[in-house]
Amino acid sequence: MAESIAILVTGGAGQVGAELQAHAWPAGVKVLAPARSELDLTDAASVAAWFSANPVAAVINPAAYTAVDRAETEVGAAFAANALAPALLAEATKAAGVPLVHVSTDYVFDGQGDEFNAEDAPVAPLGVYGASKLAGELAVRSGNPRSVVVRTAWVLSVHRANFLKTMLRLAGDRDRVSVVADQFGCPTSARDIAQALATITLRMMADPTAPTGVYHFVNAGETNWSGLAQEIFSQSARHGGAFAEVTPITTADYPTPARRPANSRLSTAKITADYGVTPRPWRDAVAEIVEELSNRSVAP
């Protein structure tokens, strides 16, 4: 039997990391998802030791510090995970001669205008999280030219904490939820991102001349957080789950430590053209996640 090929997936307990582990990889591909205790991404010695003990054919890096508001005060932790760790992974993958596929965010943009942002639109993060993720992008691109940075946005899944699960929890004990209606973007299933990352990674492993650089991947269409909340509740109600009326409010009505972009829309034309990845509508992704959560909450 042929030996299997290993891929390192960081942040395996996160939303995207969990979906990458659950992904149906081709026979012969094995995913390694070490715990923090085995691989400390922010420690150069730990990263070097792990790579010398574990030969891999590619690295996918969804690990990140994702607490947007807390990052405003935990600047060191945000930059360690979001900028230093990608720099160390870029160095290690460059030395090993293998591709690095890194995950970034719409929060690198300041959210001017109302167009779908292309990959080369000017970046200007509004907060520490976005600034740390931008530093990570630059470290990846300069540290390993055989790399792809995939920016995504508004990630939803059955895993961990995310906006969808927060809304269902809030609806469990109140009839009405106030949600901002002046920040626009594209909700995205962590499962769909994992699929896109797998497609890119396998192609890069097979073809050293595969396209590199920055790509956007989000589900198709657009909404605002208030519209997303309404869709979550109407899907949930269909399954007999929690429901709340949504009161649309402005950003000014919902003060937070970190500023967020008013326009987070991302254009996906480039990933479709170069990698043949075509996102499904965001409502289909929401429906799948709400259904999966509602099946779980039904006692067997």
Ligand SMILES: NC(=O)C1=CN([C@@H]2O[C@H](COP(=O)(O)OP(=O)(O)OC[C@H]3O[C@@H](n4cnc5c(N)ncnc54)[C@H](OP(=O)(O)O)[C@@H]3O)[C@@H](O)[C@H]2O)C=CC1
């Ligand atoms: N969530 C979102 O809405 C969006 C996310 N993104 C990006 O997508 C990627 C995936 O996000 P998502 O899956 O939601 O993230 P999660 O917050 O769900 O998971 C992040 C994972 O990274 C791990 N991690 C954090 N810091 C470190 C560290 N220093 N060393 C090792 N592991 C670490 C966490 O470990 P632990 O389990 O111990 O906490 C966790 O498993 C990230 O790069 C994020 O910036 C982009 C746009 C939107």
Ligand SMILES: Cc1cn([C@H]2C[C@H](O)[C@@H](COP(=O)(O)OP(=O)(O)O[C@H]3O[C@@H](C)C(=O)[C@@H](O)[C@H]3O)O2)c(=O)[nH]c1=O
């Ligand atoms: C819980 C809640 C949030 N909101 C607002 C706050 C914010 O503007 C918006 C979304 O709330 P969140 O806390 O999910 O937002 P946030 O954590 O900023 O989500 C971001 O996470 C990072 C990691 C990313 O990379 C981004 O793409 C984006 O998904 O909704 C309300 O208006 N009402 C509410 O009851």
Ligand SMILES: [Mg+2]
């Ligand atoms: Mg949040």
